[in-house]
Amino acid sequence: MIQVLIIEDDPMVAKFNGMYVDKVSGFELAGTADRVEAGWEILKNKKVDLILLDVYLANKNGLDLLVDVRKSNHSVDVIVVSSANDQGSIQTALRYGAVDYLIKPFDFERFQEALMRYKFRYIHLQKEGIQQKELDELFHQRNGNKERTEENLPKGITKETYIRVLRELHGLEGWFSTAALAEVTGISRVSLRKYLRFLEDCNILLNDVSYEGSGRPLHRYKLSQEGHDYVLSILQKTR
Structure with a gap:
């Protein structure tokens, strides 16, 4: 912590x-x-x-x-x-x-x-032997991550599905769960988690964790203000 x-x-x-x-x-x-x-x-x-x-x-x-x-x-x-x-x-x-x-x-x-x-x-910064690409993300986090999400998606994330997820995110109001996003996108929760983690790392999504009666963590997500601007810019390009 x-x-x-x-x-x-x-x-x-x-x-x-x-x-x-x-x-x-x-x-x-x-x-x-x-x-x-x-x-x-x-x-x-x-x-x-x-x-x-x-x-x-x-x-x-x-x-x-x-x-x-x-x-x-x-x-x-x-x-x-x-x-x-x-x-x-x-x-x-x-x-x-x-x-x-x-x-x-x-x-x-x-x-x-x-x-x-x-x-x-x-x-x-807890890592040993940090690489230049990681440093670039740290020092140029606001703009560098946006360019990376648009032009250089990581392995396991396809551009078609990525745009589909962004389109549905744009239509969601306030906080949402992985289950809610899975329902509107038709994508499995397992697959969606890769996209959600990626978007969170890029500061496009905010993540809030609460604990249910069973003690299990419940993750909720929400577009940041930066994320709203980014999603709009991508959707305008792909119309």
């Missing part, structure tokens, strides 16, 4: 962001802090992979923590979550390696996109 620390001085915002973290598969809340100093204490005593960092904190600029984290070579990543939309804050965040920047207010879908992109990066 990817361990997340929230540094946010508004208790209500911290609570809701914590609830958001718990809803995204593969992430777990390691703790919350309302001050930079309290955040450092958690970093010293717990495993933390990712910080959700506010900029405007009481008597402190949250970006100072980002700068200090980089200077200390601490192996933790940061997503800035703030109402700060000034050029200086954004440039500082980028220069010191923030992996994303969410401007308040934002919806859960955008929050989930940020975490899923981070998970994609996190998983790939």
Whole structure:
């Protein structure tokens, strides 16, 4: 599980962001802090992979923590979550390696996109001997994945079926299950899972996991905003 620390001085915002973290598969809340100093204490005593960092904190600029984290070579990543939309804050965040920047207010879908992109990066960087193609996907994830889905489909995914799946996805509203997509496409669930995993890796689909009474995980999917734009562009080309 990817361990997340929230540094946010508004208790209500911290609570809701914590609830958001718990809803995204593969992430777990390691703790919350309302001050930079309290955040450092958690970093010293717990495993933390990712910080959700506010900029405007009481008597402190949250970006100072980002700068200090980089200077200390601490192996933790940061997503800035703030109402700060000034050029200086954004440039500082980028220069010191923030992996994303969410401007308040934002919806859960955008929050989930940020975490899923981070998970994609996190998983790939655990590998030994990463290849150039994988690095290209990490560094050019937004555009590179779109080109790959359109022009260079992986083994086991055919262009005809891929377009068919995209066409049915375009007609689905909100969250859907593999079973629901299988019903409208006429494709078996086993075959569909390959397409769903691929689309999730490309940030076209969001994935939400809940647990039934039996304890079995139930996967639900939904087009991301990026996915909506991508599907429309592909369908327009194939009319």
